Amino acid sequence: MTPRGAPHPRAALARGGFQRRLMLIFGMQLVAVVVACLMGYYNVAPVWAVLLLIVIVSALSWLAAQRVWRPVSVLAQLVGSWDERQGGLDVLQPDRLSRRTDADVAALTRGFHAFANRIAGYNERERHFTRDASHELRSPLTVIKMSTDMLADESALSEFGQRSVQRIRRATREMEALVEALLILAREADNGQGEEDFVVNDVLREELVDAREMLHGHPIELKFEEPATFALHGSPRVFAVLCWQLIRHASQYTGQGTVLVSVLPGVVSVSATAGMDHDPLAPGQQGFEYAIARRISERFAWPLNLHVQGGSRYVAEIRFPRPLPVS
Template identity: 85%
Template sequence: MTRGAPTQRAAPVRGGFQRRLMLIFGMQLVAVVVACLMGYYNVAPASAVLLLIVIVSALAWLAAERSWRQVRKLAQWVGDWKEGQSDFDALGQDHLLRPVDADVATLARGFHNFASRIAGYNERERNFTRDASHELRSPLTVIKMSTDMLSDESSMSEFGQRSVQRIRRATREMEALVEALLILAREADNGQGEQDFVVNEVLRDELADAREMLHGHPIELQFEEPAAFALHGSPRVFAVLCWQLIRHASQYTGQGTVLVTVLPGVVSVSAAAGVAHDPLTTGQQGFEYAIARRISERFAWPLDLHVQGGNRYVAEIRFPQPLPVPAI
């Protein structure tokens, strides 16, 4: 719309819808009372009185239905609106029927503002995930390449080699953390390359990487698979979720064994601590568990954390729709 002299628009009628309904049903009540009195005093036959009541009721319904058109049009627009839709002009006051009721106009403006804010959130989410994905992953890639080249230097001291390995492990942990945060930042894109994958195979690869990242820590990772099943989803999301639970279990136990077990429709991560304490307290949950909990809620994979025997940490992820392992 070009700028210039403001166009004359009909101002919303304050409470007009309510007054119209009161007028319609008030007139209907008067007409029905008059028709009943006519029948009571034999001014008109009973059939004529009944016909008059029917006609008055029908006219009242048509008048009320005409007054309801604005609400119905607004409800139709809201019902057809989809998240991400950017065409909000149809919700403007000029597009509603005349006269515009103040309450209907307020609802239209409120939803218009709400839809505009949702569109703004979606745009900022796309910009953030796109920029963060590039700007965070690029330096991590450079660090990985640099550590690979440094590790090939034969003249490097033993202390330097250990430092390079620590940098490499920290880089891999940072990659996993960035991946988890980007997964949680994407509101609309839950697919992340969805496919059918075997849980046991993904866990074997993840545990190999986890052992490398935990190298130097007094933690032993063990894997038991009395069952096997597949899932339809993102194997990367599943791997990030399990890694966060392994990190949390490692911090809980401090030193010892972290056991990852595959049961029918369940993946369990357990560890024992030398001193009995409760990981469910606020101070013990930690950042890793918070990320794991949010991922499990996003993808509807229920996560349960509890303590057995006073000092054994057990985290179980349940998958409501496991798939059979495809035959080879």
């Protein structure tokens, strides 16, 4: 068994063969060209014969170099056509290398084979994690939601109990949104969300209904303005999670007051003004919600820009490079 990191024994026999063959080819070409030039200089052969000989020697040298380069070209084609979702590159297993394989080509082959296996293992762990996390995290949240709905219908529940149930319900919905965002970010190749054409304004109206309920009890007024209307092709759930993270971040920033969500041409803006008795977040303390929103925006190529105006005015803008008209 070959130790990890040690050169393959078959490849070790051919170490430096690639360079030697190229040196031999170009050395023979140089000798042939020099001989042809000397033949022309001493009138041993006519000029046209010398030129023809040089052309033939150059063509043969090119064909020989192409043959030497063929293993590298085949390796490049295999790597270029490889799909990471199809698993490892079994055809690049080190034990399949021939005795004539050059050491440099063998090193590239071993490296690509190990890299492909690592990516395949990562994809498999990702699928298992997102599947298990989706089930194990959503199931107890569903039970909590059903239990709070049943408790809320109890007529004998005190006013304090009703407030507690509402707080549990809001915290559960926030946890659902957080789990949804983390699962979206955990999926590398497949976001797990159905893509479709959707109207941004419609999704925001539905999301703001839940957002107002989750912000119930906080001294924050949530407003919605839509000077423009446009559609997108993508996942409406991903879009809703992104906007909800920005609303949560703006709510934490302002502490009290008004959070305004606006739909502009190709842009969704979330703005807020910090309350008089609330210290706004420092520029370096952008919060967990904004970090999630930033990663989602980078994943789906929806540029996100956050800036604070005058030290108290919070403005976050999501720009959509390819908005669609609403029919």
